[in-house]
Amino acid sequence: MELKDIGEFSLIKKITKDIFVDKSMVIAGVGDDVAVIKTKSEKYSLLTCDVLIEGTHFKRETITPYQLGKKAIAINVSDIAAKGGIPNQALISIGLTKDTKVKYVEEIYRGIKEEAKKFNIDIVGGNTALSKDKIFVDIFLIGEIEPEFLLLRSGAKTGDKILVTGNLGDSSAGLEIIENLDFKFEEKIKIKLKQAHLNPCPRFVEGKIIAKSRLAHSMMDISDGLSSDLAKICEASGVGAIIWEDKIPISKETLAFAKSVKKSPLNFALHGGEDYELLLTSPPENANLIIQKIQGKTETKVSELGEIKDKEFGIKIVKTDGRIMPLNTYGWDHFRM
Structure with a gap:
């Protein structure tokens, strides 16, 4: 082996x-x-x-x-x-x-x-x-x-809302551009996406706001991809999850780039990794309070994209056409890339 x-x-x-x-x-x-x-x-x-x-x-x-x-x-x-x-x-x-x-x-x-x-x-x-x-x-x-x-990845509870800061997929799209310099694409967008990969900005202020509010149950950063890191929260907490495809925050730059190279923007967002955004869960009644606190004190947007379920439910995604499917929870893995 x-x-x-x-x-x-x-x-x-x-x-x-x-x-x-x-x-x-x-x-x-x-x-x-x-x-x-x-x-x-x-x-x-x-x-x-x-x-x-x-x-x-x-x-x-x-x-x-x-x-x-x-x-x-x-x-x-x-x-x-x-x-x-x-x-x-x-x-x-x-x-x-x-x-x-x-x-x-x-x-x-x-x-x-x-x-x-x-x-x-x-x-x-x-x-x-x-x-x-x-x-x-x-x-x-x-x-x-x-x-x-203190917030750990092991604190998620059934019924929690799943929130994420910023946009997902920019870093992965940026890496794609870096590794394929012959892409013909608008320079302004190329620079923005490359910067997302080369110069990540940790959500330090946002993390403190969330922690000191004591409104969240669990949190981790997204380094290996949304699907992979959501699975880690679920495993550590002994829960399942469901997310909605149309609620996953993807920037207009990544959407435009993915369209130009005929790739799925969802794959960049779900499986790309190195976004270094915060993935967190909170009781339903606290979700909007967290969003208001962060967006009131920073320029960072926060999106609600899913809900924590019982462990037996597994981890699933609601597609834009309404189909509920198992979520492929793969992302960065050093020995399988």
């Missing part, structure tokens, strides 16, 4: 089975994007890490080192934001090939430092190593949150 046969998430379950965890200290561990740890202070500690590897997550010819540095920090901040927390310190591990130009490394760190400053993150250490033929940047981010504001 090879990794491609079981995929990333089955592998994680296999290798983390029976690991020891001190449950008196660990609030959330393996199975969530962020570990939540009790401390001696009144706040919980939030721990997360994410890596960008050349050839897997980026190509040197399609992203500047400055963009790479910014993105490395941003995607980790997104994880902390999805808990409603505040990022505080970062450790930077970077692998470099012998032929890497010093200027290239300086530009990576210019991006890292600029993005860290934006979120008041102190860079407190890390590691630098030789990598044989691929560059990688790995960020370990430490944050904090008051226990009463």
Whole structure:
């Protein structure tokens, strides 16, 4: 059996089975994007890490080192934001090939430092190593949150409304453009979609608003695609879900691009990934309050796109013609891409 046969998430379950965890200290561990740890202070500690590897997550010819540095920090901040927390310190591990130009490394760190400053993150250490033929940047981010504001992916309850910030699919469409530079398309739209992929904006402010409102039951960020990440909330919470195709927020740019290349905009939105929007559930009576709070304090739109069901219901989608079908819950998987 090879990794491609079981995929990333089955592998994680296999290798983390029976690991020891001190449950008196660990609030959330393996199975969530962020570990939540009790401390001696009144706040919980939030721990997360994410890596960008050349050839897997980026190509040197399609992203500047400055963009790479910014993105490395941003995607980790997104994880902390999805808990409603505040990022505080970062450790930077970077692998470099012998032929890497010093200027290239300086530009990576210019991006890292600029993005860290934006979120008041102190860079407190890390590691630098030789990598044989691929560059990688790995960020370990430490944050904090008051226990009463913590949101996990495991809190969804039957009857909850499913909400999402922003639009879905822009990043995936942007990657399609980046990898196919010969696409003939309106330059303004190409730039916007490429920026969505190269320069993600974590919903840090929105995450704090949601958490401090105490109106939501669960939350996570969308990094692997709506279908895949909704399935993670359902699995962690022991529930099912139904979403409506015509309520999934897709930008006019992604709609126009998908039409021009004869691809489904729904596939970009459902399965593309790297949107770094917030996916959350709340009691029905709180959904509009959350929408009003976010849209009243930011320029970010929030869409209600579905409802949490009993586990036995499964995960389904209502098509635009009214048909109810099982939702294919696939997205980014490192070993099956």
